[in-house]
Amino acid sequence: LEVDRDSRMATLSMLNVTDARFPSLTDPERLAEVKAFLSAEIPKHVAPFSIDRLIASLDDGKAEDANYSTAPPNILYRDRPSVLVLIDGDPIWEAMEDSGYERVVNSPFLLARKGKSNTLYLGSQSLWYTATDVKGLWTLTDKAPQDLQKLLAQAEEGQAVEKPETPPEVVVSTKPAELLQTEGKPELKTVEGLGILYVANSPNDILMDINGQAYYVLLSGRWYSAKSLEAGDWSYVSSEKLPADFAQIPEGSDKDVVLASVAGTQAA
Structure with a gap:
């Protein structure tokens, strides 16, 4: 956001679309192109808006979130399209x-x-x-x-x-x-200097805590954890209870998009 403190108005200057779903769009490369297109085009069509109204709506959202169920959805996994x-x-x-x-x-x-x-x-x-x-x-x-x-x-x-x-x-x-997907078996890569791996061949945000040997997936802003992707007994994890290394993921790295959902980070 670009903020004018004198007029109390804000302008959306950058947006990162992390997920998009269309019934007929299943090709990961094409989906990535669509997300990039939406990220670039949406800010061009959003009118300036009041900072005060934004703050009020965020406060309302926090109150509503407190009443939401944290029960995980039915999280499925496939290693093919x-x-x-x-x-x-x-x-x-x-x-x-x-x-x-x-x-x-x-x-x-x-x-x-x-x-x-x-x-x-x-x-x-x-x-x-x-x-x-x-x-x-x-x-x-x-x-x-x-x-x-x-x-x-x-x-x-x-x-x-x-x-x-x-x-x-x-x-x-x-x-x-x-639905979590990978192109073949999961390919785990390291986040340099941290005890975290991430699944590189997936459009989803799937990380693994090396010390706890558990997978973490970010879905619609919420974290869920399981020991296995294939037969995972997924459970909700609040952003405050994530492994400490999650907050140390470097900005500009392949998985910095998750920082907005990690408590204690500047992005959050």
């Missing part, structure tokens, strides 16, 4: 007008079936999957019904999506969830 399909509870099927199809209305993804058929389809403009159970195994198909493909094309007119080189695995969750 994957896409997380969220459904808000058990699937609710409703008819798609004048089509003969039903779709799940409590999900942002297109999950459809013909009438009450047991054959389910999950679609985007570039890939289609099929399954017999929403929570079951989804397999890639090139035989999605043409009329269903046409319905999706009409709904997403002009939203061309590039087909990924490697079709992602479909991971479905009917409760709040987060």
Whole structure:
């Protein structure tokens, strides 16, 4: 922020978008490009705002945070390209007008079936999957019904999506969830001079405390810890109780983005 103390006004001069999610965007390199684009463009479109109103809203936010549950979401891990399909509870099927199809209305993804058929389809403009159970195994198909493909094309007119080189695995969750991904097995690199490792081949902020032999992941500004990524029993960790070395992560290093969520740092 650039602050004018005389006028009590602030201007957003820099923004770092650390996470972004789009149902049809699964390629890590393309996602990184989108985050960089948003980081560069958003500050250009934010009008100057009152410092006093900002302080008041932050105080309100702290009061609200005190009432939030710290229970971890369903944290899933895959070491290959994957896409997380969220459904808000058990699937609710409703008819798609004048089509003969039903779709799940409590999900942002297109999950459809013909009438009450047991054959389910999950679609985007570039890939289609099929399954017999929403929570079951989804397999890639090139035989999605043409009329269903046409319905999706009409709904997403002009939203061309590039087909990924490697079709992602479909991971479905009917409760709040987060998906951690690595490109192959985790590649751990050191934060120089500290007892911390970080996972270099992941778009997520995943660190390991060497002394405690525990993983820490930052999700939506909150920290969770587990002994294993694959079968982790994740638990919430307040920013005040992180390993001491977290606060020593150098600015300008590969993982300095987490400093805003580490108590006692200038960024926080």
